[in-house]
Amino acid sequence: MILAFVLVVLVVGSVIFHLLSPWWWTPIASNWDYIDHTITITFWITGVVFVAIGLFMAYCVFRFRHQEGTRAAYEPENKRLEWWLTVVTTLGVAGMLTPGLFVWNQFITVPKEADVIEVMAQQWQFSFRLPGKDGVLGTSDTGNVSSENPFGLNPNDPNGQDDVLIEAQDLHLPLNRPVKVLLRSVDTLHNFYVPQFRAKMDMVPGMVTYFWFTPTRTGTFESICAELCGTGHYTMRAVVVVDEDSAYQTWLQEQSTFKQALAKNRNSTGSKLSLALSKRQTGSADSVYGVIPPKRNSLRN
Amino acid sequence: MTDVTPETTSYLAPAEVEDVELYHPKSFVTKYIWSQDAKVIAIQYAVTAIAIGLVALVLSWMMRLQLGFPDTFSFISPEAYLQLITMHGMIMVIYLLTALFLGGFGNYLIPLMVGARDMVFPYVNMLSYWVYLLAVLVLVASFFVPGGSTGAGWTLYPPQAILAGTPGQSYGIILMLASLALFIIGFTMGGLNYVVTVLQARTRGMTLMRMPLTVWGIFVATILALLAFPALFVGAVMMMFDRLLGTSFFMPQIVEFGESLKYGGGSPILFQHLFWFFGHPEVYIVALPGFGIVSDLLSVHARKNIFGYRMMVWAIVVIGGLSFVVWAHHMYVSGMNPYFGFFFATSTLIIAVPTAIKVYNWVLTLWRGNIHLTLPMLFAIAFIITFVNGGITGLFLGNVVVDVPLSDTMFVVAHFHMVMGVAPILVIFGAIYHWYPLMSGRMLNQAMGHFHFWVTFIGAYLIYFPMHYLGFIGVPRRYYAIGETEFIPLSAATLNEFITVAALIVGLAQVVFIFNLVWSLFKGEKSVKNPWRATSLEWQTPQMPPAHGNWGKELPVVYRWAYDYSVPGAAEDFLPQNLAPDQVAIAKGHEASGVRAAAT
Numbered sequence: 046m047i048l049a050f051v052l053v054v055l056v057v058g059s060v061i062f063h064l065l066s067p068w069w070w071t072p073i074a075s076n077w078d079y080i081d082h083t084i085t086i087t088f089w090i091t092g093v094v095f096v097a098i099g100l101f102m103a104y105c106v107f108r109f110r111h112q113e114g115t116r117a118a119y120e121p122e123n124k125r126l127e128w129w130l131t132v133v134t135t136l137g138v139a140g141m142l143t144p145g146l147f148v149w150n151q152f153i154t155v156p157k158e159a160d161v162i163e164v165m166a167q168q169w170q171f172s173f174r175l176p177g178k179d180g181v182l183g184t185s186d187t188g189n190v191s192s193e194n195p196f197g198l199n200p201n202d203p204n205g206q207d208d209v210l211i212e213a214q215d216l217h218l219p220l221n222r223p224v225k226v227l228l229r230s231v232d233t234l235h236n237f238y239v240p241q242f243r244a245k246m247d248m249v250p251g252m253v254t255y256f257w258f259t260p261t262r263t264g265t266f267e268s269i270c271a272e273l274c275g276t277g278h279y280t281m282r283a284v285v286v287v288d289e290d291s292a293y294q295t296w297l298q299e300q301s302t303f304k305q306a307l308a309k310n311r312n313s314t315g316s317k318l319s320l321a322l323s324k325r326q327t328g329s330a331d332s333v334y335g336v337i338p339p340k341r342n343s344l345r346n
Numbered sequence: 347m348t349d350v351t352p353e354t355t356s357y358l359a360p361a362e363v364e365d366v367e368l369y370h371p372k373s374f375v376t377k378y379i380w381s382q383d384a385k386v387i388a389i390q391y392a393v394t395a396i397a398i399g400l401v402a403l404v405l406s407w408m409m410r411l412q413l414g415f416p417d418t419f420s421f422i423s424p425e426a427y428l429q430l431i432t433m434h435g436m437i438m439v440i441y442l443l444t445a446l447f448l449g450g451f452g453n454y455l456i457p458l459m460v461g462a463r464d465m466v467f468p469y470v471n472m473l474s475y476w477v478y479l480l481a482v483l484v485l486v487a488s489f490f491v492p493g494g495s496t497g498a499g500w501t502l503y504p505p506q507a508i509l510a511g512t513p514g515q516s517y518g519i520i521l522m523l524a525s526l527a528l529f530i531i532g533f534t535m536g537g538l539n540y541v542v543t544v545l546q547a548r549t550r551g552m553t554l555m556r557m558p559l560t561v562w563g564i565f566v567a568t569i570l571a572l573l574a575f576p577a578l579f580v581g582a583v584m585m586m587f588d589r590l591l592g593t594s595f596f597m598p599q600i601v602e603f604g605e606s607l608k609y610g611g612g613s614p615i616l617f618q619h620l621f622w623f624f625g626h627p628e629v630y631i632v633a634l635p636g637f638g639i640v641s642d643l644l645s646v647h648a649r650k651n652i653f654g655y656r657m658m659v660w661a662i663v664v665i666g667g668l669s670f671v672v673w674a675h676h677m678y679v680s681g682m683n684p685y686f687g688f689f690f691a692t693s694t695l696i697i698a699v700p701t702a703i704k705v706y707n708w709v710l711t712l713w714r715g716n717i718h719l720t721l722p723m724l725f726a727i728a729f730i731i732t733f734v735n736g737g738i739t740g741l742f743l744g745n746v747v748v749d750v751p752l753s754d755t756m757f758v759v760a761h762f763h764m765v766m767g768v769a770p771i772l773v774i775f776g777a778i779y780h781w782y783p784l785m786s787g788r789m790l791n792q793a794m795g796h797f798h799f800w801v802t803f804i805g806a807y808l809i810y811f812p813m814h815y816l817g818f819i820g821v822p823r824r825y826y827a828i829g830e831t832e833f834i835p836l837s838a839a840t841l842n843e844f845i846t847v848a849a850l851i852v853g854l855a856q857v858v859f860i861f862n863l864v865w866s867l868f869k870g871e872k873s874v875k876n877p878w879r880a881t882s883l884e885w886q887t888p889q890m891p892p893a894h895g896n897w898g899k900e901l902p903v904v905y906r907w908a909y910d911y912s913v914p915g916a917a918e919d920f921l922p923q924n925l926a927p928d929q930v931a932i933a934k935g936h937e938a939s940g941v942r943a944a945a946t
């Protein structure tokens with residue numbers, strides 16, 4: 046009796062929570078509202094099933110609870126009912142899968158006109174690379190990584206000389222231009238995730254992975270690492286700024302290329318990143334965690 | 347089809363295997379410690395699994411304290427947090443649930459339910475437990491070695507698992523891999539026993555299609571485990587080589603903190619394939635015994651046959667088979683070839699169909715039943731609604747493109763806790779309340795039981811249902827602290843506090859349960875024989891608790907399926923499986939027509 050009541054409260058309460066709670070997905074800022082639509086369809090189909098099963102059980106518990114002198118019915122199977130339920134379930138599943146696969150096909154098919162950029166990950170920061178004037182990213186190799194060449198670019202590749210390097214700073218993207226994001230890591234798994242863009246993909250050392258999207262509103266967005274990568278995982282952030290075209294061009298002018306950076310690194314103390322690296326190298330053997338960014342409060346400014 | 351339910355037959359094939367002579371223990375040590383009796387081994391497995399499970403529970407309190415009240419507990423460092431989630435996850439999945447369902451319930455129930463005297467290889471069965479215990483001890487040792495246990499996450503993904511940026515790199519990861527290898531060795535000894543016993547040692551008349559669904563669930567789950575664990579085993583051995591011998595199975599060229607490591611050419615994704623080729627079936631290794639047990643609980647306590655028995659058996663078999671072709675749905679955003687997404691999304695959503703059929707048949711068993719709201723029944727119904735909730739969110743994550751924003755967020759944590767954490771645990775509780783009288787001769791205390799039930803059921807729902815919505819916001823999993831993040835509203839912190847409070851309350855209710863287990867052993871009300879008036883064989887032994895050898899002089903002979911409840915015309919509302927057709931008492935007024943099932 047109480048159980049029937051609790052089941053009803055649980056089902057109705059879940060629906061009310063879903064409709065009224067303040068927690069819902071972050072407002073979208075990319076073309077992937079298709080994904081949101083697929084989620085909405087899934088919510089409807091599965092929600093109906095959840096409510097139906099919950100309320101049906103509550104009814105059974107109430108109506109067929111043990112009473113003196115009653116006896117259960119004897120009905121081992123009911124072929125017609127079982128087939129009927131199977132067919133309806135199959136239709137429901139197809140109703141979710143079809144739009145899902147359709148959108149997945151879009152997700153993995155990059156439009157030809159997409160700009161290409163690269164995100165490089167290492168414990169525990171993101172860096173970015175743009176192809177520069179020639180529109181082509183130069184080749185890279187983890188073996189080339191050094192304090193002078195933290196991106197590990199191939200110094201002899203002419204395509205790489207004009208690549209724009211953005212080390213441990215904000216990435217800017219122009220509004221409404223599709224962008225293919227190439228992902229690379231030099232140490233372990235990471236994942237580049239901006240919730241407002243709805244897209245994410247792991248970064249795997251030894252491989253280049255990708256996803257694409259089109260930013261659809263200007264603003265400043267925070268990206269986080271979404272694949273466990275060690276102690277500093279929770280501190281691994283970056284900022285992505287989506288600009289109008291003119292603001293974007295202004296920003297782009299201020300960035301330096303691989304060639305410039307290489308020259309500068311050879312003459313001076315090196316980049317921010319290589320500072321962090323050299324600190325690690327001079328640390329004693331058991332201060333492995335010496336490079337972990339300090340705890341959250343100080344970290345964020 | 348004489349062997350198909352629910353007809354009763356009077357002709358019985360002669361026994362194919364002769365009755366066996368068991369090893370008879372002579373001393374306390376051979377009886378209770380180095381025991382070869384499956385029932386004692388079962389209790390040993392269960393006590394060990396519950397003990398280590400309690401450790402995992404305490405670890406979860408610390409994790410929840412950190413998430414609910416960050417910056418409050420100085421003893422939880424970022425390293426410690428990762429070690430906590432890793433040990434918690436691994437213990438819960440492998441050392442608690444797998445061991446308890448298969449080693450615990452499997453050992454206790456298989457021989458009794460199929461009418462055997464014991465497992466077919468009692469000595470190997472004994473070894474199985476001791477190797478399992480060793481695995482647990484090695485795991486526990488990893489808490490105490492320099493550097494502590496591994497913090498690689500329960501998925502142990504390389505390269506990170508064996509690199510310096512992850513806690514436990516020096517010894518923790520080695521002990522973890524060694525412990526897993528031991529567990530698999532121990533499990534294989536037990537697993538072969540369970541399978542061969544079901545296939546070879548069933549008593550006369552116990553056809554496969556007359557077995558209780560509990561046995562079907564454990565049987566198929568064991569086959570899955572025997573096929574899936576080897577993938578984890580080779581993965582663990584290969585990673586051990588990478589860590590100790592400098593091979594590069596899973597290790598590409600790496601520059602860590604500016605230092606070039608001596609690895610090159612390996613593939614991190616290869617490990618993920620091996621892990622999930624084990625890991626997905628593992629979900630069903632935990633789920634299928636639960637499915638079987640809950641079917642039997644529903645049937646006994648609703649006094650009604652399980653609806654659609656044959657469909658239920660086939661669903662278990664089909665789910666088991668399909669569970670080997672869906673593994674990469676855990677890897678949609680791993681960087682594997684994106685075209686795999688089409689195949690794995692389709693296969694994953696297909697599994698939903700037989701799974702849904704099982705759910706329908708459970709609720710249809712309640713329909714027109716005679717529902718006794720006993721403690722086992724309460725837990726069984728709580729299981730159904732929890733499992734439906736968790737299964738539904740699986741349809742989100744399985745549908746490849748929907749998984750893209752949700753994977754590695756709190757949505758995933760909420761999903762798998764509902765479906766493979768809370769749901770199977772609810773079945774385990776129901777099963778313990780149900781079979782405790784058989785094992786101990788006493789009933790568990792009702793009042794404590796009801797307290798335990800309501801707090802656990804409602805509390806667990808309050809923990810995990812709202813957690814899905816943190817995932818929608820984008821709150822990532824395995825985060826020591828979320829800090830101030832642009833897209834996360836402050837109210838999310840309030841929700842996290844609420845979840846933590848709920849988790850602590852649910853945790854404390856388990857203390858009451860453990861107390862009840864111990865207290866009732868001495869002070870519990872004495873149980874009558876077959877207190878739930880069940881039909882299956884484990885309740886029909888000459889003694890309760892069943893003695894060594896289970897059956898006295900003669901093995902039971904089985905005449906019917908396990909679900910003859912409320913048969914029209916019979917005087918009693920249950921007909922035990924070993925009740926001969928000519929022994930069935932006929933209800934008044936039915937003398938002419940007789941008992942329907944018995945007459946066919």
Ligand code: HEM
Pocket residue numbers: 406407409410413431432434435436438439443498499500501759763766767768771822823824825849852853
């Ligand atoms: C009331 C009991 C439980 C509580 C409060 C709890 C809490 C948690 C928390 C807070 C996390 C870490 C989330 C994160 O930061 O990513 C976690 C992870 C996990 N839990 Fe539980 N849990 C409970 C029971 C269980 C059970 C019964 C299982 C059995 C399947 C389980 C399996 C796992 C697994 C596999 C992980 C993932 C570990 C990882 O990310 O490597 N938990 N749990």
Ligand SMILES: [Cu+2]
Pocket residue numbers: 234235236270271272273274275277278279281
């Ligand atoms: Cu990370």
Ligand SMILES: [Cu+2]
Pocket residue numbers: 625626629672673675676
């Ligand atoms: Cu899976």
